[in-house]
Amino acid sequence: MNLKQKLLALSLTAAAPAVLAQQANDMPTSPVVATADMLQSQSTETGEDTNEQLDEYGRPVRSELSPSDNNGPAASSMPTAPASVMSENVPSAKPLAVGQKVHNVEKISEKKEAPQYQTKPVEVVTSFGQTELVNVALGHPTRIVTPFMQPNVLKIDQDAIVSVKQNVIYFASDAKTPVTLHIREEGYEAQSISLTLLPQKIPPREIIVKIPRQEMADAIAFAGRNKKAEKWEKSEPYEKTLVNLMTTLAKGDVPSGYRVRDFRPSDEAPLCQQRGLRFEFSNGQVITGNDFTVYIGTAVNAAQQPIEFVETNCASREVASVSAWPEVYLLPTQKTEIFVVDKDQGPDSRLQRRRSLIGGAQ
Secondary structure, eight states, X not given: OOHHHHHHHHHHHHHHHHHHHHHHHHSOOOOOOOHHHHHHHHHHHTTOOTTOOBOTTSOBOOSSOOOOTTSSOOTTOOOOOOGGGGTTTOBOSSOOXXXXXXXXXXXXXXXXXXOSSOOSOEEEEOOTTOEEEEEEXXXXXXXXXXXXXXXXXXXXOSSOEEEEETTEEEEEOSSOSOEEEEEEETXXXXXXXXXEEEEESSOOOEXXXXXXXXXXXXXXXXXXXXXXXXXXXXXXXXXXXXXXXXXXXXXXXXXXXXXXXXXXXXXXXXXXXXXXXXXXXXXXXXXXXSSEEEEEEEEEEOSSSOEEOOGGGGOOSSEEEEEEESXXXXXXXXXXXXXXXXXXXXXXXXXXXXXXXXXXXX
C-alpha cells in the first residue's frame, strides 16, 4: 500500500464516529420511565383517581382488605400467621461464639428446668430381721451409712462389689439383678438387717439406714466386745485413760469406737446424793465403750448458799470415776454437768471356772 492509500484510510477512520453521532441524533430516543410512572399515566388516561398511593412495584396501596362479594376475605389476601411462629423454636439473635455450632444455639422459648430425679440422701428406717427394698444406681457406687460401728456384710452375688469403710458400705453392680445384703455388727450374729438392692438407671445417691433407738440400744447391750473402743481404752494406762475419757467428753467429743444414746427408762441411774444438790439423769445421755459406760446428767444447787460438789457422793462398787464440768462450786440455782463412769464388770461366763472336788454344781 502506498502513502496515499494509508492517508485515505486514516481519514475515513476519523470521520466514522462523527457520522454515527449525527445518525444517532436523527434517531428517536427512548427515555427510561419507571413502572410506577407508567401505571400512573395509564390510570390518568383511563380516568381513575390519580391521587391513589402506589407501592414500589406500582401497585395501589390499600389501607385494609376489601371484602369479597360473599363477605369473605379477598382472594389476594394472605392468612394471618399465629404469634407462636415468631417465638417457638426460633434461634437466638446472639452472635455465635468462637467454635460454637448453629445447632448449639439456645432457643428463645427453651426453659432450663430442674432435673426430675431425686438426688438427696434417702433414709431407710428398718428393724432387725426385716428386709427393705431400695433402688440404687446401676453401674455407679452407692454409699450406705449403717448404724453399726463395724458392719459385717454377707452377700451371694459374685458380680456385685461391696467395700466397708468404718460404718459405711459402698456397693456397685453393673447388672440389673437384685442383690441382697445381710448386715450385722462384727462379732455378733444374733441380730442383723437385710437390704435388697435393685439396680436402676438413676443417679448415684446416699442411703442412710436407721434403727429405732430402743431396738438399737438393746442390740448394743448384747453385742459383746467393741474392738474399736477397746483399742482406744488400752492405748494408755488405766488412770490416764479415765482422764482422757473425761476430758474428751467435757469438750463435747466422743472417743473412738464409743456410742452415744439417750438415757432410757430401763437404765439404772447413778446413786448420787448430796445435801443441797438435785441430780437429774433421766434426761441425760449414756455413752458406751467396751469396758466403760459413762452416764451424763446434771446437778443444780437448790440451796440458798454456794455448795461444792463432792465426787465421792456418787461413788459405788461399779463407779470408776466421777467428775463435774464446767463448775464444781455452784452458786444458788447454778447448774453443772455430772460425769459418772461405770466399769463393766462382765458376765459370769468370762470368769474362769474350776472343777469341784466333791461334785455337785460345776
